[in-house]
Amino acid sequence: MTTKTKEIRIAVSMTNSHLFNTGLGEFENSIAKRLSKRAPELKEKYGIQLYFIVKPCQIGAYGDDVKYVSIGSNMRTLINFPLLHNIKKLVLPHFDLLHWTNQFLKFRVKLAPLQLMTVHDVNFLHNEIGTLHKSKKLWLTSRRLNRATHYGYISNFTKNDVEANFRLGNKPGRVIYNGVTNLNTKSQDEYDNILSGMNLPKSFLFHISRWSRKKNVHLLVQMMKYLPGETLVIAGSAGKKYVEFLNNLVKSKGIKNVIFVGKVSTGQKAALLSRCKAMMFPSLSEGFGLPVVEAMCFGKPSFITRLTSLPEVGGKLEYYFDSLTPSDMAKKVEKGLADFSSDPVGKGEKLKERAAKFNWDKTVDDYINYYLDILGIEKK
Numbered sequence: 477m478t479t480k481t482k483e484i485r486i487a488v489s490m491t492n493s494h495l496f497n498t499g500l501g502e503f504e505n506s507i508a509k510r511l512s513k514r515a516p517e518l519k520e521k522y523g524i525q526l527y528f529i530v531k532p533c534q535i536g537a538y539g540d541d542v543k544y545v546s547i548g549s550n551m552r553t554l555i556n557f558p559l560l561h562n563i564k565k566l567v568l569p570h571f572d573l574l575h576w577t578n579q580f581l582k583f584r585v586k587l588a589p590l591q592l593m594t595v596h597d598v599n600f601l602h603n604e605i606g607t608l609h610k611s612k613k614l615w616l617t618s619r620r621l622n623r624a625t626h627y628g629y630i631s632n633f634t635k636n637d638v639e640a641n642f643r644l645g646n647k648p649g650r651v652i653y654n655g656v657t658n659l660n661t662k663s664q665d666e667y668d669n670i671l672s673g674m675n676l677p678k679s680f681l682f683h684i685s686r687w688s689r690k691k692n693v694h695l696l697v698q699m700m701k702y703l704p705g706e707t708l709v710i711a712g713s714a715g716k717k718y719v720e721f722l723n724n725l726v727k728s729k730g731i732k733n734v735i736f737v738g739k740v741s742t743g744q745k746a747a748l749l750s751r752c753k754a755m756m757f758p759s760l761s762e763g764f765g766l767p768v769v770e771a772m773c774f775g776k777p778s779f780i781t782r783l784t785s786l787p788e789v790g791g792k793l794e795y796y797f798d799s800l801t802p803s804d805m806a807k808k809v810e811k812g813l814a815d816f817s818s819d820p821v822g823k824g825e826k827l828k829e830r831a832a833k834f835n836w837d838k839t840v841d842d843y844i845n846y847y848l849d850i851l852g853i854e855k856k
Contacts, residue, residue, distance in 0.1 A: 486847055487527040487545065489586065492578070493570050495536050499766060500596070504577050506655060508538050509822045510758050510840040515541035518844070521856050527569065544571070565630045573851055575843070581620040590850055593624035594652075596632040597634050597763025602636060602784060603690055618642050626850050628652045628843065630764050631787040650846055655836025656769040661744035667747035674737060674744075680707040681809070682752035684767055685744060685759070687714030687722070692758040695802055697725050699756075702806035708756065711748060727773045752811060757786070758805065765789040771830035775824025777816050779809055791836075793827055 490508050495501030511526060518524040519541075526542040528534075528829055534606075535544045545568065574588035579595045600613045621627075621642055627649035629635035635651050638644070660682050686689045693710060714722075740748065749755075755771035755778040765786050766780045770795075779795045780786045787796070795812035797805050816823055848855050 479540060482523070484522065484524045484573075484851065484853075485527060485569060485571045486524055486575065487529055487569075488575045489577050490528045490530045490534065493528075493537070494531055501593075502577055502657070502766075503596075503654060506657065506836045507843065510529045510836060511536035511844075512542050513839065514844065515539075522848070522853055524847075527571065542841070543569075573847060575847070576624065579617065579620055581623060584760050586623065590626070590663075591624045592626045592846065592850060593621065594626060594628040594630065595621070595634055595638055596630050597761070597785075598637055598641065599690075599761035599763060599784065600635065602761040614641075625651075626846075628846065630654050631785040631788050633788055634763050637784075642823075650842075652762050652839060652842040652846065653834055654766070655839040656766060656773065656831060656834045657836065658769060658773045658831070659742065659749065660773045662746070664750060667750040669748040670743055671751065676709060676735065676737075676751070677707050679751060679753050680709045680735075681754055681756050682709050682711070682748055682771075683756045684711040684740070684748070685757070687712050687718055687779050689718070690760045692760065692800065694720075694722060694725055694801055695758060695805065696801035697722060697731060697734050698729065699805045699809070700731055701729055702803050704733065705811060706753075706809075707735060709737060709748060709752070710734045711737050711745065745770075749776060752776060753793075753817070754809070756809075758800060759783070759786065762786055768794065769831050769834050774826040775820075775827050777812065777823070777827065779805075779812060791830060793823070793830055800825055 488508070488511065489506045492500040493504040493508050508528060515526045517739050519525065527541050527545055528538060529545050529547060532536070532546045532827045535546055568587065571588035573590040573592065576591065578607055579593055581593070598617060600610065621638070621644060625647060627638070627644070627647065629638065629649055629651045630653060635649055639649070683693065683696055685693070687693045687710075690726060696708060696710070700706070722736070749771055755767055757765070757767055757778050757780050758780060761784045763785055765780070768780060768786065768789055771778050777793070777795060778790060779797060780790050781800070782796050782798070797808055799805070801837070845855065
């Protein structure tokens with residue numbers, strides 16, 4: 477008579493996986509697709525059953541080899557209510573390990589004895605916000621972080637930042653870099669066809685982000701006054717006030733060589749990256765720096781700051797703004813473009829090689845190995 481091996485249950489939070497055009501959505505959807513493909517292997521080798529915690533619209537989205545749990549806002553409120561904490565035993569399976577894929581945890585109770593939390597950044601520490609607001613965010617982030625037993629960090633900068641500013645005790649943490657989806661999959665003719673209706677020049681400087689002061693989009697606009705021979709294309713969106721500020725800045729400075737294209741599709745973003753000369757990304761704070769690596773995939777250089785995680789991602793191949801004065805930024809861009817044009821093929825290939833290191837398959841491999849280590853399971 478054979479003894480049935482106890483099923484080991486790992487739950488992974490995927491509640492943002494339906495938000496494809498956001499950083500968290502990209503992260504969760506990318507690992508969900510790859511974890512689900514590895515689910516049969518994990519079950520056969522280790523007796524692990526994967527569960528995905530998802531929004532109702534994502535139930536079944538990643539196949540039948542994973543099981544799905546949907547916790548709506550009403551159920552979450554019940555579980556969080558102090559007198560009803562034990563309701564979780566009635567409505568949720570027992571999980572041996574729960575992986576929270578971001579630090580914005582909305583549960584005040586432990587849903588598993590072992591909880592891994594991926595921390596993307598604590599960049600509010602470096603942003604210009606009010607003292608009261610910052611104190612509140614510090615308190616809330618500290619509470620959320622301390623519900624985890626283990627941590628995953630998307631960069632060494634994030635790991636060091638968290639450990640320097642929060643008391644986590646001796647809880648273990650590990651750096652696991654994000655992957656990047658390589659959008660460089662079409663010919664230049666195909667990309668040019670995608671851009672045919674956008675009335676853009678043959679080459680240009682490029683920026684894409686959720687526009688804000690910390691992204692320094694306003695400095696890029698002012699920089700273009702000193703680069704009359706170049707055009708800057710800016711993609712993305714922002715709140716109404718910042719958009720009005722940017723539009724007024726363009727008018728008041730008489731700047732004619734900036735084009736705002738607004739939100740773009742993934743295909744349009746790829747086409748813009750294929751045609752641009754370089755990525756302009758003078759952000760004040762990033763947990764990773766996705767646009768920089770996306771540009772690398774096309775062999776395009778980026779002009780970035782030396783702040784937060786950007787030097788870690790960019791390495792020695794990118795160009796760094798040592799001053800954030802628009803005229804100095806323009807000089808750096810002129811000098812950097814001249815340097816890159818001395819060997820665009822060779823330098824471009826090195827950028828592509830660096831981009832290949834940020835691979836979603838490796839990211840998922842690293843998380844699976846972390847799961848096994850946390851659970852004390854020897855890898856087979």
